[in-house]
Amino acid sequence: MKRKQFLKSLLGASAFLTVPYSSYPKDSSSILQMIEDTSKSSKGNLFGLRARPIEKVKIGIIGLGNRGNTLLQMCRWLVEHNHAEIVALCDLKAQKVTNAAEKLGKWQKLKPKQYSGNKNEWKQLAQQDNIDLLLITTPWEMHTPMCLYGMNQGKHVASEVPIAYTLEDCWSLIEVAEKTQKHCIMLENCCYNEEELFVLNMIQNGVFGDLTHAEGAYLHDLRAHMLSTDYYQDQWRLKHHIERDGNFYTTHGLGPISFYLNIGRGDTYSHLTSMSSRELNLSSTAKKMNSKYTKFKCGDMNSTMIKTALGKTILLQFDVHTGRPYSRINKVVGTKAVHDGYPSRLYIDKEELSYWGHQWLNPEAYNQYKTKYKHPLINKLESISEKFKQGHGGMDFVMIYRLIRCLNLGLPLDINVYDSVMWSAITPLSELSVATKSASVPFPDFTGGNWKNKKPLEVMRTLNTSDTKK
Ligand SMILES: NC(=O)c1ccc[n+]([C@@H]2O[C@H](COP(=O)([O-])OP(=O)(O)OC[C@H]3O[C@@H](n4cnc5c(N)ncnc54)[C@H](O)[C@@H]3O)[C@@H](O)[C@H]2O)c1
Numbered sequence: 001m002k003r004k005q006f007l008k009s010l011l012g013a014s015a016f017l018t019v020p021y022s023s024y025p026k027d028s029s030s031i032l033q034m035i036e037d038t039s040k041s042s043k044g045n046l047f048g049l050r051a052r053p054i055e056k057v058k059i060g061i062i063g064l065g066n067r068g069n070t071l072l073q074m075c076r077w078l079v080e081h082n083h084a085e086i087v088a089l090c091d092l093k094a095q096k097v098t099n100a101a102e103k104l105g106k107w108q109k110l111k112p113k114q115y116s117g118n119k120n121e122w123k124q125l126a127q128q129d130n131i132d133l134l135l136i137t138t139p140w141e142m143h144t145p146m147c148l149y150g151m152n153q154g155k156h157v158a159s160e161v162p163i164a165y166t167l168e169d170c171w172s173l174i175e176v177a178e179k180t181q182k183h184c185i186m187l188e189n190c191c192y193n194e195e196e197l198f199v200l201n202m203i204q205n206g207v208f209g210d211l212t213h214a215e216g217a218y219l220h221d222l223r224a225h226m227l228s229t230d231y232y233q234d235q236w237r238l239k240h241h242i243e244r245d246g247n248f249y250t251t252h253g254l255g256p257i258s259f260y261l262n263i264g265r266g267d268t269y270s271h272l273t274s275m276s277s278r279e280l281n282l283s284s285t286a287k288k289m290n291s292k293y294t295k296f297k298c299g300d301m302n303s304t305m306i307k308t309a310l311g312k313t314i315l316l317q318f319d320v321h322t323g324r325p326y327s328r329i330n331k332v333v334g335t336k337a338v339h340d341g342y343p344s345r346l347y348i349d350k351e352e353l354s355y356w357g358h359q360w361l362n363p364e365a366y367n368q369y370k371t372k373y374k375h376p377l378i379n380k381l382e383s384i385s386e387k388f389k390q391g392h393g394g395m396d397f398v399m400i401y402r403l404i405r406c407l408n409l410g411l412p413l414d415i416n417v418y419d420s421v422m423w424s425a426i427t428p429l430s431e432l433s434v435a436t437k438s439a440s441v442p443f444p445d446f447t448g449g450n451w452k453n454k455k456p457l458e459v460m461r462t463l464n465t466s467d468t469k470k
Contacts, residue, residue, distance in 0.1 A: 031432060035444055040171040043178050044450030046417050051183060053410030060088035060131040062122045062146060063138035064096040065233055067160055070391050071135055072100055074400040077388035079108050084404045090115035090125040126153045136160060139236040144169035147184055151176050156183040158403060161251045162424035170421040174446055177417040185413055186420035188255035192398035195344050196256040197375035199332060203260050204460055208334030214260055215331035216253025217317035221324060223285045241298040245276050246431035247318040251423040253328050254316055259457055260332050264418050267310045268451040269443040274304040274433035281321040304430045376462045405463055414459040418447050
């Protein structure tokens, strides 16, 4: 395969690459050319998009596996408070739809329309007239086509992570969202975790001074789930590891960091370089478990360095092969303070220089910051019963609450189409860098230059309304 064809397949729709190493491009000028060739134009006009307020948001859910069921559950409080209604459910498997409808029947009177049975049945759901919002919780390769079709049917769309994993899909999402003026967002729940919101609130209030560096990750031992034949539908997740190499799951670490660094709101990613370690852990476990699949291209650990236009650096890591405690790292470094996650620790720099005393704040001092800078959104939702606020320690509820309430009130959403695409595009770019001996890869401008304009973060805006129902 010629170099140009290889790059086209990497940057284009081809999901599973089987390209010999000898045909990888050796110089970064051809990468630059190909990224330019793939790029389309962006108006960048969907920052702050306000849509018509929707008194009760009518939701259709596509994909009722592990995640679809969690998100369905997260809607309960909103349904019970007349902010939303689930009007349609779809999955390939009829039994999954029946089970979800049964669960929903315990707390919603209206029976949702049910769709199942073939791989295109979701299009019938997307055409259903009374739907305002599609929640898309299917395997990765379906996110972009489902979003595009949904927007073209006049629906707002919210996709699970990542919203896309090819550059062509990223550009298509921008194109159709700008054409239809529909919300097209990624459901990045980690942006709503209490720790990340606390750090963001401190940054916004100047505790960190000017930021220089951040680190994030998705370090999660998924071997048992990926190798199981019945956890993910048809082992879809494992199959990505057979044919691809790079960072496939960027957004849990990068979403919150991008908020910290004002990405799209005064700064942007400029370029990256990515490197994967050798693969050992997944294949050895696969052999022990007599898995049908035992050879994997994806290295155990991928490390990607991203530089921003204003000179900040980001280290982003990805490892779902190694037995280790879960971590998203959540480190941020500024001129006045440093935070490190897992567990959360805070360092505040002293005025006078001293060699001694470079220590994390003690628990008492840390807790003073924790209380003072607790994000207003977390405070606001304090009175809602824990029974509703589940899903990864509560962040899934906060995310769904915020999405639905902003739609109710016709307010801009916290995460927009540019954020969603930029956080996801790191995946194909990391693959390209890994494939070219860690060549430096430039980041396309998905915002039409609008990233240069400073804008406030929507997630820092409290819902200031006369709304007594919360
Ligand atoms: N944000 C988070 O914390 C989080 C957590 C878990 C999963 N996820 C994301 O959620 C998505 C789904 O993951 P999962 O763990 O639920 O996987 P899963 O395999 O359990 O669920 C996927 C579901 O999609 C259905 N499906 C497949 N093709 C379909 C089609 N053509 N039409 C309708 N339904 C179809 C499958 O039958 C299955 O029920 C992934 O994108 C994953 O990355 C996110």
